[in-house]
Amino acid sequence: MGKLKRISESTISRLSRYYRALVQLDKDNYETVSSKDLARLEHLTPAQVRKDLSFFGSFGTRGLGYPVRELKDKIARILGVDQEWNVALVGIGNIGSALVSYKEFSRQGFKIKLLFDNDQRKIGSNHKGIVIRDVANLTQELKDNNIEIVVIAVPPQQAQTVCDDIVKADVSAILNFAPINLKVPKGVSLRNENMAMELEHLSFCLVNNDYCEEG
Amino acid sequence: MGKLKRISESTISRLSRYYRALVQLDKDNYETVSSKDLARLEHLTPAQVRKDLSFFGSFGTRGLGYPVRELKDKIARILGVDQEWNVALVGIGNIGSALVSYKEFSRQGFKIKLLFDNDQRKIGSNHKGIVIRDVANLTQELKDNNIEIVVIAVPPQQAQTVCDDIVKADVSAILNFAPINLKVPKGVSLRNENMAMELEHLSFCLVNNDYCEEG
DNA sequence: CCCATGTTGTGAAAGCTTTCACAACCAATT
């Protein structure tokens, strides 16, 4: 079992994609899948699929391929989506509200447990069955409720302060929607969802289409 | 002027980050900035900054650094954010509505011109000053209105059909929020915004914290 | 049992990206 190398960002992202494909294959009652099939489904190469999986073990059978359900479960375990995670959301505005309404996260094990805002008109109100709390008590309430992942959806100016309070609660996984570079201590995982950057990437491709292949 | 190499995805993303930093530096009335400063602001290395910029030309002065405003304008040009882009949005649900309300895109030159949905209750209604059109006429209306970028925010099952209609209108830049692998012909730039994948990345880090450094 | 066909797992090669290191240059000071 290859349990030594550091896993690259891109391998982790591809794991998510394999997982999604496998969930579908399982629904469609496929028993086995080859690296070739999986690669075609995700527009990758078979060698890449095999190499990615090989970092975590040998899940396939030579000549046959991978058992769909088993591989799906193995990857679920690796990705940590075989369990439930307590999620909190800070900033219940446009994006925040959209996220609360999104049922798919819960189905995948990401349970939105707490909502926070600093707007007195919103605090105390019920949003999709969850009461919005005062961000003033953020650190304490995150601790009290065993929150493991926090999503930041506040304006960029407030994001670092909110982030600091989250870190104080020993939460070590943060998803940030504010277009700003948050500083977090070592050991805290931070992912940024930056739509402006994606749009700029597209406009770059429109302007420089010769130098921008494969989207 | 280095106009030969293919530019990597990561260089383009970093260009967006330099741009954001430069806009701020300009606002704060800085005249020049060194690769060292720019690197510190974005948590990168000075060599990386210089190498990235060198793909597009020599914008700095040895001993002095880069002229902030000039470099900002140069990068704006490279990214294509020195001009306005006509954007359309398909699927005015949770995410779609959030995007329409977001003023920042317009400020950056991404002008949301058309909205589409297939829900008869929504079609014809006014959303933040823009009327929601019937997706049935998608291809024709994209053409008629010179739309250059389309954002897909419909359920995953409908995304490929919508995508095909967009491609038919010769739009070559698509931002997709549906968690599905869209197929687009060569020459069309497709970016995916997949929040589930980001959350899975975080849960991976929580489970395998030894193998997951730097978020 | 043997052979043909198919597929994995993995070292090694190729390709790509980042970092290093330094010549080339700029400005200020003496």
Add this chain to the structure above:
DNA sequence: AATTGGTTGTGAAAGCTTTCACAACATGGG
């Protein structure tokens, strides 16, 4: 004009990721 201190631009080195290529194994049919 020479020296000091600073910074860029870039070829080369190092590091990382992807692809290649093939031994090792599985199955099925003669």
